[in-house]
Amino acid sequence: MKRRDFLKVGSAGIASALVGTTGLISWSRRAHAATISKTFYITDGTITMPDGADVYFRGYSSSANGLDVPGEQLVVQEGDTVRITLVNTLNTTHNFVIDGVVDSGAIGGGQSKTVEFVAGNAGTYMYHDDRNGEYNRLLGMHGGMAVMPAGSSDELYSGSPTFVQQYFWIFHDIDPDWHNALRNGSTPSSQYEPMYFTLNGLFARPPGAPGAMDPEVDAMVDPRSALHGHVGDRTLVRILNAGKAAQSVHTHGNHMEWLTENGQIRPDVWKKDCLYLDGNMGALDVIYPFEVPPDSWPPATKGAYPMHLHSEMSQTAGGGLYMFGALTDIYFE
Ligand SMILES: [Cu+2]
Secondary structure, eight states: OOHHHHHHHHHHTGGGOOOOSSSSBOOOOOSSOOEEEEEEEEEEEEEEOTTSOEEEEEEEESSTTOOOSSOOOEEEETTOEEEEEEEEOSSSOBOOEETTTEEOOOBOTTOEEEEEEEOOSSEEEEEEOOTTTTHHHHHTOEEEEEEEOTTOSSBSSTTOOBOSEEEEEEEEEEOHHHHHHHHTTOOOOSOOOOOEEEETTBBOOOTTSTTTTOTTTBTTTOTTTSEEEOTTOOEEEEEEEOSSSOEEEEESSSOEEEEEETTEEEEEEEEESEEEEOTTTOEEEEEEOOOOOTTOSSOOOSEEEEEEESSGGGGOBTTBOTTOSSEEEEEEO
16 A cells, blocks of 8 residues: 555544553653653563573663563653663663664763753664673663654654554563573673563463463563554554564554554555564564454454464473463454
8 A cells, every 4th residue: 555545544533533541652742842751770680481490681670679671661752851860770881772862871880870862753762771782682671762753642753644552562582591691791602592582571371371361471461562452443563672583573353554664664554464573673663453354254343363473483482382472462342
């Protein structure tokens, strides 16, 4: 579909567009720029994997004794002043970087630093620590930032196809041998071999498994990840890959409208059910349109469909444990 055709479809929906309440990201249009302040504590700890292994992580956390992987989702508007205070509780040196936007410089062990920047072009960004190449990002120091167009609540960029609600899907993959080496201050020397795969920091759980259907632990129902909508609730998904492994993102039910690839606006909006996502900070923005699935008869207006990744190992944990990987569900309500 050409963008021109698409915009016609999109503009019909504007009158009824509302800011969604089911997605985690809620956003109201604002006439004036604001100052957004946030404090991140650089912390570490272990997280228990589905096979029982405790793996070391570092994160940008919302409290000094917490460990958030990924860090909290930031949502700002073009022109906003964003002020981030970093409190490094560790004895290693870290930083806070948004490529092309801000670089805190080194924050030594036990030090704090406040960085300030003006949010520029609308779009989806990853914040991360690039102090030690990719290693701190892989250890968990990453998160997503959405910059909304000035004065807009239903566009990805000015003039984009519109949506009524938005989510982040931040994927990650974990090689425990690398995490262990980095914990001990050494450089990983083994070939990278991811054993665990997460969506917004959580693993899926198959039916009947401990934690299944618990929104605190199960990526299938985590309100940050599972899409909920009625027919017509066009949903923006900001997809980021903090891991190292390239992935293939597949939605069932509807195709995705593919708006951007690695921060670049696509010249035409294609509808795709499967999209390639680069490893090492690949990024996609898509709209899941919540249309009645075109081949269904009688028309299916309710039901649940999976989103999964098409590399088989990403659906597993610990070299087995099927369905303990990076997947979630899409609920037509
Ligand atoms: Cu599939």
